[in-house]
Amino acid sequence: MRWRLTLASTTMLFVELALIRWAGANVVHLSYFSNFILLGSFLGIGIGFLIPAARGQWLKRWTPLPLALLVVFVREFPVQVRQSSDQVVYFTAVETTGLPEWVTLPAIFLLTALIMAGIGKITADLFRQLPSLEAYRYDLLGSIAGSVSFAVFSWLRAPSVVWGVLAAVAFLVLGGRRDALRYGIPLTAMVAALFLETTTTGISWSPYYKIQLKPSPTANRTYHISANGVPHQSTAPLPVLMRENSPYRKAYEQTPDNPHKRVLVIGAGNGNDVAVALAHGAERVDAVEIDPRLQQIGADLHPARPYDDPRVHVHIDDGRAFLERTDRKYDLVVLALPDSLTLVSGASNLRLESYLFTREAFEAARDHLAPDGAFAMYNYYRKSWLVDRFAGTLDEVYGHAPCMTTFNRNAAVLVAGMKPADQSCERTWQPSGPIPAAASDDHPFPYLLHRNIPTLYLGALGAILLVTLLSVRLTGVRIRSTFRYADMFLLGAAFMLLETKNVIGFALYFGTTWLVNALVFFGVLVAVLAAVEVRRRLRRVNQTLLQILLFTTLAVAWLVPAQAVLSLPFAGRLAAAIALAFAPIFCANLIFSDRLARAADPTSAFGANLLGALTGGALEYLALVTGYQALLLVVAALYLGACVAMRFAGRGPGTPATAVGDEPASVST
Structure with a gap:
């Protein structure tokens, strides 16, 4: 009874974590609202425990069925949820497909609740057969095992079919001979759907994203990388990166007196910025990238082979954490296209790179610059107020306005030298309107215009x-x-x-x-x-x-x-x-x-x-x-x-x- 309770609790937490990762990877913008799945899971588990022991046995008998339905539903009716808002920025470049949002999202929420209600009912009925505190102990041990096992498979970058097979084995063991056939059919359908996903050309998993790699149909040795269904990065030959008006060149062109010998690239990704730094004569490049799979793609496939250069030192780490730990000084620090495509956890609104864009983060970068050094950042910021927020924060931190170069779709490159003489601007930043307050470590929401709760969130929570x-x-x-x-x-x-x-x-x-x-x-x-x-x-x-x-x-x-x-x-x-x-x-x-x-x-x-x-x-x-x-x-x-x-x-x-x-x-x- 004790090991069965432990296994049931392990399965409960493992499936919950897997649903959060998998649903967010396949339904664009659920990765921004992962608490949608978390609260659905929590509701289901609660219902499983609230139902008396003599009732709800059908939930136990058909537990794998809603799991199979959810996987097949999302695979057959993919949807990218269009979220446009003047209150908060979402990084996306996809079109709405599949069924309408008002059908897809409630269906996912209710199926999640049903899945977890069945597992909760199995766990609760085992729980009742042991003394309460002893049962609680084994329940917690199972929760720890579920958390650790999912972390291990994330570290191994296991594909989704592995998660499905492990969950299926656990269900079959818990169901025993009596439910083997009833469980077997939906579990087989679930594993088959995940197998098709896993064997799709170019699909791989990192600890953060489902990544899809596609070769460009027009350019040799160029690859397009999508993360969680959103176009994210592209490898490019060095001549393309160095062409006139390329955003990769602006940090170097606008700091002509900077030696550019020691360069820190935060958000190194597939290596485009690293290749440009090497082309400008860098003697040491510290390339910081949070996602090991994205860096590996660059090491294997980038046409300039920047990660093969002995001058490059790779750090698989969070950029802010690297700044807090290192004592090196740099001629140039580049914040290179760090997009937000997922949240830190299923219980918060913090995005992966939120702490890179706070006032304290900009100050930490400044403290790692040489006396004549410079800081540069660029991205497709989508909103002019977001450019003003970042430029205004740089103005506060460095004591003068940064250089600003704009492109289409509110793309902008901001360059700030330690002193005004350390930057050479074609155009100096001028605010386009009221400057939003800087994000801070206590309020790390750079993509939120005002200190309020967007109506989109309020409606979903209600x-x-x-x-x-x-x-x-x-x-x-x-x-x-x-x-x-x-x-x-x-x-x-x-x-x-x-x-x-x-x-x-x-x-x-x-x-x-x-x-x-x-x-x-x-x-x-x-x-x-x-x-x-x-x-x-x-x-x-x-x-x-x-x-x-x-x-x-x-x-x-x-x-x-x-x-x-x-x-x-x-x-x-x-x-x-x-x-x-x-x-x-x-x-x-x-x-x-x-x-x-x-x-x-x-x-x-x-x-x-x-x-x-x-x-x-x-x-x-x-x-x-x-x-x-x-x-x-x-x-x-x-x-x-x-x-x-x-x-x-x-x-x-x-x-x-x-x-x-x-x-x-x-x-x-």
């Missing part, structure tokens, strides 16, 4: 929360009956928000890489498991003392500025980040476990916690207005409300919690 309320009600749980568990609602909302804040903090301190993200979730699960193990060994806990410790750790996390942590050497930064992030999580889960153990009606308590956790996921969007540090105040307010409500909550006779009652913390995590 629909998700409405579906959640209806779904919970349909399981037989009376919403009014959960009011006595208002403290559980607030605990769920606070914990989800706290976890998201910690993911964002580690992304700033150590980079927005997939590995950092995986390690943070692993750390959260370990912290929760540690709290459970401590609670299992205590006959009673002092809630007042735990609450004091929780608010103390939250206060310390709020008072310590991010720049103070960033200024520490790596070992000190790691120690500080772990302490600031995981101390509140540990205390919060001790409080949660103890309160749940005393719940008279664990099912209603679970329903309240589910609604709270979903609400916490929605509250993360407040960071678009307040910034991330202020979220700790929201977390503290939610925990304070929970503690007050806990004083008035009806307590049971102190009987041990049921198996269902112990699960919400794992699901919330």
Whole structure:
């Protein structure tokens, strides 16, 4: 029973992570709204646990069917969701295809919820057959195994068919002989669809994207690279890169007195900028690229072979993290076409390169320039206000306006020398209108025009929360009956928000890489498991003392500025980040476990916690207005409300919690 529970929990988290990656790679712009899949998964798992043991057996019998339907549906009816907004910028160059958005997106959300409801039901029925805290322990061990296994396959760049085969094997083991045939047909269809995707010419997977490589039909040795269905990069011969009016040349032409001997390229990609730096006589080029597959394509296929040159030093890393660690000085730092095509995690709005475009990032780049050095950045920025934001930030950081060269589609090259004499401009930047405020490490949303929540997000979140309320009600749980568990609602909302804040903090301190993200979730699960193990060994806990410790750790996390942590050497930064992030999580889960153990009606308590956790996921969007540090105040307010409500909550006779009652913390995590 223990290993089956562990396997069910492993499968639950593995499938959730795989759905977030795969759906975002095949439905353009779901990679910007990965919490769409996350909240659908969370809703489904919650429903699986809310359904009583004697009901809902059909969910277990047909669990793989909605999974197969989802995979076949997305493969047969591909869709690129057109998202045009004056409030927020999306990097895309695709046309809407397939079924209408209002058909595709609800279908994906509901199928995701059904998939996870079936796995949740399998896990819940196993959970009930063990003592509650022991079952909770094995559930957490399974969650850790699922998180680690998906991270390993991301590191190996395994294709989607591997994810499908692993999920299919797990389902067959959990179903046993009785369900082998019933499971076998839809699982075979799912694996076949993923096999066709995997064997499509030019398809490969990186830890971040589904990448498709196509040779150009007109130019020899030129390849076009798409990431998650969006045209992303192209390799080009050196003569093409060096032709007149090429944006690759502007950084060198507009700094004629710069020796260009030491060059840092952030967003090196397939190597175009590296080739141009070498052509201008660079003696050392540090090429930083976050995606190992994109760099490998350049190393294998770029016609200029820039990565074969011994002067080039490759760093597979986040650009901001590299700036924080290196002590080298450069003649030229180039921020080369770092586009946003996905988010850091499924629980936040932070894009992979958001921390490269903050005021603090521009200052970090300036601090790594030689006395007569220069900084350059370019891209197809889509909106004139975005060009003004970046140029205005450079004006603030360097004390003078940068050079600006514009092309079609609001493409622009910005070049700023350490001193005005270090740049030679054909045209100096002049704002086209009101200059938007600079993005900051606390508010890292450069593509958001104003500090508000776009109506696009508000509509999607409102629909998700409405579906959640209806779904919970349909399981037989009376919403009014959960009011006595208002403290559980607030605990769920606070914990989800706290976890998201910690993911964002580690992304700033150590980079927005997939590995950092995986390690943070692993750390959260370990912290929760540690709290459970401590609670299992205590006959009673002092809630007042735990609450004091929780608010103390939250206060310390709020008072310590991010720049103070960033200024520490790596070992000190790691120690500080772990302490600031995981101390509140540990205390919060001790409080949660103890309160749940005393719940008279664990099912209603679970329903309240589910609604709270979903609400916490929605509250993360407040960071678009307040910034991330202020979220700790929201977390503290939610925990304070929970503690007050806990004083008035009806307590049971102190009987041990049921198996269902112990699960919400794992699901919330």
